[in-house]
Amino acid sequence: MSALKTATNLTGHDDIYEGLVRLHEGLSVEQSLRRWAKLVLILANHIGDRTVVEEAIDMALLSAMLPDECRTILDWQQTD
Amino acid sequence: MANVQGIPVYKEVGATPAPTGNTDSARVVIVGAGPVGLAMALDLGRRGHAVTVLNRLDFVAHASKAICFSKRSLDILDRLGVGDPAVEKGVTWNVGKVFWGNDDDPVYQFDALPVKGQKRPGFINIQQYYIEEYLLEGCQRLANIDIRWGHRVDAVNPVDDGVELSVSTLDGDYTLRSEWLIACDGARSTVREKLGLDFEGRVFEDNFLIADVRMKHEMPSERWFWFDPPFNPGRSALMHKQPDDVWRLDFQLGWNVDREAAIRPENVKPFIRAMLGDVEFEQEWYSVYTFQCRRMGRFAHGRTIFAGDSAHLVSPFGARGCNGGLADIDNLGWKLDLVLRGAADETLIETYNDEAIATADENILNSTRSTDFLTPKSAASQALRDAVLELARDHAFARPFVNSGRLSTPVSYPASALSTPDSDEWQAGIGPGSPVLDAPHHDGWLLDAIGDEFVLLARGWKGELPAGVRLVEVQEIAADRLGLTEGGAYLVRPDQYVAARWKSPTATGIEAALIRAKGGSPCLH
Ligand SMILES: Cc1cc2nc3c(=O)[nH]c(=O)nc-3n(C[C@H](O)[C@H](O)[C@H](O)COP(=O)(O)OP(=O)(O)OC[C@H]3O[C@@H](n4cnc5c(N)ncnc54)[C@H](O)[C@@H]3O)c2cc1C
Numbered sequence: 001m002s003a004l005k006t007a008t009n010l011t012g013h014d015d016i017y018e019g020l021v022r023l024h025e026g027l028s029v030e031q032s033l034r035r036w037a038k039l040v041l042i043l044a045n046h047i048g049d050r051t052v053v054e055e056a057i058d059m060a061l062l063s064a065m066l067p068d069e070c071r072t073i074l075d076w077q078q079t080d
Numbered sequence: 081m082a083n084v085q086g087i088p089v090y091k092e093v094g095a096t097p098a099p100t101g102n103t104d105s106a107r108v109v110i111v112g113a114g115p116v117g118l119a120m121a122l123d124l125g126r127r128g129h130a131v132t133v134l135n136r137l138d139f140v141a142h143a144s145k146a147i148c149f150s151k152r153s154l155d156i157l158d159r160l161g162v163g164d165p166a167v168e169k170g171v172t173w174n175v176g177k178v179f180w181g182n183d184d185d186p187v188y189q190f191d192a193l194p195v196k197g198q199k200r201p202g203f204i205n206i207q208q209y210y211i212e213e214y215l216l217e218g219c220q221r222l223a224n225i226d227i228r229w230g231h232r233v234d235a236v237n238p239v240d241d242g243v244e245l246s247v248s249t250l251d252g253d254y255t256l257r258s259e260w261l262i263a264c265d266g267a268r269s270t271v272r273e274k275l276g277l278d279f280e281g282r283v284f285e286d287n288f289l290i291a292d293v294r295m296k297h298e299m300p301s302e303r304w305f306w307f308d309p310p311f312n313p314g315r316s317a318l319m320h321k322q323p324d325d326v327w328r329l330d331f332q333l334g335w336n337v338d339r340e341a342a343i344r345p346e347n348v349k350p351f352i353r354a355m356l357g358d359v360e361f362e363q364e365w366y367s368v369y370t371f372q373c374r375r376m377g378r379f380a381h382g383r384t385i386f387a388g389d390s391a392h393l394v395s396p397f398g399a400r401g402c403n404g405g406l407a408d409i410d411n412l413g414w415k416l417d418l419v420l421r422g423a424a425d426e427t428l429i430e431t432y433n434d435e436a437i438a439t440a441d442e443n444i445l446n447s448t449r450s451t452d453f454l455t456p457k458s459a460a461s462q463a464l465r466d467a468v469l470e471l472a473r474d475h476a477f478a479r480p481f482v483n484s485g486r487l488s489t490p491v492s493y494p495a496s497a498l499s500t501p502d503s504d505e506w507q508a509g510i511g512p513g514s515p516v517l518d519a520p521h522h523d524g525w526l527l528d529a530i531g532d533e534f535v536l537l538a539r540g541w542k543g544e545l546p547a548g549v550r551l552v553e554v555q556e557i558a559a560d561r562l563g564l565t566e567g568g569a570y571l572v573r574p575d576q577y578v579a580a581r582w583k584s585p586t587a588t589g590i591e592a593a594l595i596r597a598k599g600g601s602p603c604l605h
Contacts, residue, residue: 033463038471041464045477 004055088365090142090209095230098249106132106226107420109245109258111233111271115146115208116388116405117264118215122160123413125225126532129420132258133219134247136265138230140216144292144365146208147322148303148399151193152490152515153406154200155576159532162214163200170204171321176303178484180469182310187472188482197557198518199525203487205301205322208402233265236274242383260416261384264405269390275381281374281444284395286455287333288369291348294326295361305484307469311354316454316484318397319355326364329355332454339368371395371451373444379408380433387412392440397450397485400443407490408436414532414574418598423548428599431498439491446486453483490515498573500580500593509563509570512578516570519558526558530576534594537562538569541584546591573597 010016023039024032044053108124110117113135121131149157149166157163174193177186192202219225234253235246243261247254263271272279299321306317315332322328331351333342341347343366352361375392379385388405412432418424456462471478492514493499499512510516516537518527530537534549539559545551549571554564562570562581570581571593580593 030459030463033460034467034470037460037464037467041467041471041478041481 002055003049003051004059006059087137088142089139091140091213093139093229095138095250096228098231098247098252098254102253103255103257105257106130107258108132108260108262108416109134109243109256110262110264111245112136112264112266112388112390113212113216113227113229114264114266114388115211115215115402116409117262118212118219119156119160119406120262120264120387120409120413121225121227122162122215122218122222123409123532124416124420125219125222126160127413127417128224129417130224131226132256133225133227134231134233134245134256135227135229136232140209140212142209142365144290144328144367146211146396146399146402147205147320147328148403148487149204149206149211150399150403150488151198151200151202152488153403154204155515155518155527156406156410157211157214158200158528159410159576160215160218162218165214166206166211167200167204169210169323170206171301171323172201172204173301173303173321174202175300176305176484176487178482179304179306179309180473181308183473187307187469188479188484190487192487195517195561197520199527200518203303203399205320205328207322207324207326210323211402233270233274236261236271236384238275238382238384259383260420262412262416263384263386263390264388264409265390267389267393269386271384272376272386272390275384277381278377279374279393280377281372281393282448283370283372284451284455285335286370286451287335287337287339287342288371289331289333289342289348289351290365290367290369291329291331291352292322292326292364292366293329293352293361294324294364295356295359296325297327297356297359303487307484309355312351317355318484333368337368342368369396371447373448373451375437375440375444378433379436379440380429385412385416385429385432387436391436392444394443394447395451396447397454398443398447398487399485400447400488403488404439404443407439408432410575411435411439415599417574424598425600431496431599435493435496438493438495442491443488450483450485493577498579498597498599500571500596502581504581504583506563506581509561509581510578512580514578516572516576516578517561519561520556521554521558526552526554527576530572532574534574534579534597535572536569536590537564537572538585539564540566541569543585543590544587546587546594549590549594571597 108131110121110133113133121133124131154163157166174191176190178188180187232248233245234248237244242259245256247256301321304319309317312331318330320328348366372393379391387408394400415428415432456465468481472482494513496513521529529552535552536549537552537554567584569585571579573579579597
């Protein structure tokens with residue numbers, strides 16, 4: 001079973017979304033990247049469970065891929 | 081062969097005459113008298129074997145190479161009888177500090193010896209040529225070690241039950257036939273090349289200026305590392321104290337630089353001035369390095385075995401090169417000894433291949449990660465790195481992400497075929513496939529008491545031991561570190577790794593674990 005919660009688990013989505021946009025106001029792309037990274041590090045530490053963090057990384061990776069690419073990665077992980 | 085390349089000399093030895101006649105034979109030949117080849121020779125020599133070492137140069141070179149020798153390497157040097165001079169000469173250190181920008185307070189710091197009460201410190205800094213000298217002196221005390229200086233291997237031919245080498249010397253060439261060949265001939269290994277073997281990996285697109293300088297300077301003996309210091313903006317720097325008032329200063333330069341120009345004194349000076357102000361210093365050695373992480377697919381090829389830089393290369397942030405090479409010979413020495421004495425099957429060497437590759441992979445993984453932190457490969461990884469540093473300044477939780485090099489520690493082999501898995505529940509202690517942790521033991525130290533043979537570390541255990549196993553009774557802190565309760569015992573390999581452990585062992589259990597630790601050979605003595 002997956003350790004990462006993927007069902008809806010929050011309220012106030014529009015507020016949170018707005019907060020994430022505001023995080024980058026007036027920043028260059030480089031500064032923005034750094035701020036994203038900070039946020040991720042803060043959240044990862046809060047989660048405190050490397051399996052959850054690793055599953056989240058995988059999910060982010062897979063969601064950006066075409067279905068074929070996904071399957072290759074999943075096959076590869078299973079043989080690992 | 082003599083010094084045609086103008087390599088600086090630390091210690092002249094002089095060429096060894098070629099053997100009379102144009103053929104010769106030996107049981108074990110080691111190619112290369114670098115730290116790894118010499119340590120291999122000393123280990124086998126101390127175990128009573130006749131070893132022949134061939135070295136291209138006829139002197140010990142005065143180069144700027146390894147300086148950080150780990151606790152585990154010191155334990156190995158102790159086992160080889162040359163730990164004391166190294167520690168007496170070396171600069172002992174345990175603490176590493178990482179600075180960012182012009183802040184005087186470190187963003188991160190670590191202790192390389194988290195468990196105190198061990199004979200050796202986390203690290204010493206000492207020029208590699210001193211280590212080579214001490215190993216050489218150890219070898220020279222043994223009549224069964226024959227080091228041939230100025231003998232270069234030019235060709236390698238595997239033959240039945242051994243290898244045939246073509247060797248050239250100033251006064252003629254000869255053929256040397258050997259039952260076993262250990263290739264310790266460094267990163268550009270002739271043996272590897274002549275056998276057409278692979279050496280895969282990656283090169284990091286970065287250059288580092290290493291300036292070894294002689295000067296009077298006060299600083300605690302610690303490893304100091306900077307990200308983005310004012311004296312090398314946007315890049316990193318490292319400072320280490322060595323014996324003889326020599327300091328290693330290391331400046332990240334970036335990829336597109338003129339390497340020859342970078343080491344000209346007039347170009348190095350501004351770096352040093354910017355870092356240390358108006359100090360008096362003398363140039364010891366300037367060089368520019370590009371780093372690589374590579375390894376061979378296999379380290380054992382029949383009767384030809386690779387160890388040290390010939391088998392694997394790492395980037396130096398983490399000091400895993402020479403320390404990794406010494407781990408190789410530590411693993412191989414006792415195994416080859418058993419095979420040469422007919423006390424174990426040749427297949428035991430296959431476990432060297434497995435365990436040394438596990439070590440190399442862990443070293444490569446760690447040094448690759450450090451290098452990626454130091455030299456981010458994309459805008460996003462640069463942002464991530466900088467985010468870690470920014471957070472680390474104010475928040476302790478971010479500090480463990482700071483990676484300026486994860487320093488060399490011994491590697492465990494949890495899956496080793498030589499280990500007997502635990503049959504009891506253990507809450508503490510050292511698992512099979514890991515090295516014994518040192519501890520005070522009577523008036524001395526536990527690792528010294530273990531030495532270099534199979535031992536049973538026991539707490540109040542009475543029983544009959546299999547032949548070839550020595551009993552070492554442990555109490556108090558040593559027993560506590562092993563998690564040993566009354567009646568329990570550990571079987572320890574000659575490289576001080578745990579083979580098996582029991583809460584209340586039986587003689588047959590110990591015997592079975594011993595057979596397994598020797599590769600399951602039926603021909604036990
Ligand atoms: C700048 C720098 C800093 C480093 N810092 C550290 C550190 O702090 N800690 C650490 O652990 N490691 C460090 N290393 C790595 C370390 O120097 C090497 O891992 C180490 O030298 C490897 O030893 P070796 O015996 O395997 O090979 P080498 O030292 O390269 O020795 C090989 C020997 O083989 C001989 N040889 C070669 N070809 C032939 C031939 N055809 N016939 C006969 N003889 C031959 C050579 O003459 C040489 O003597 C550093 C390296 C560099 C470059």
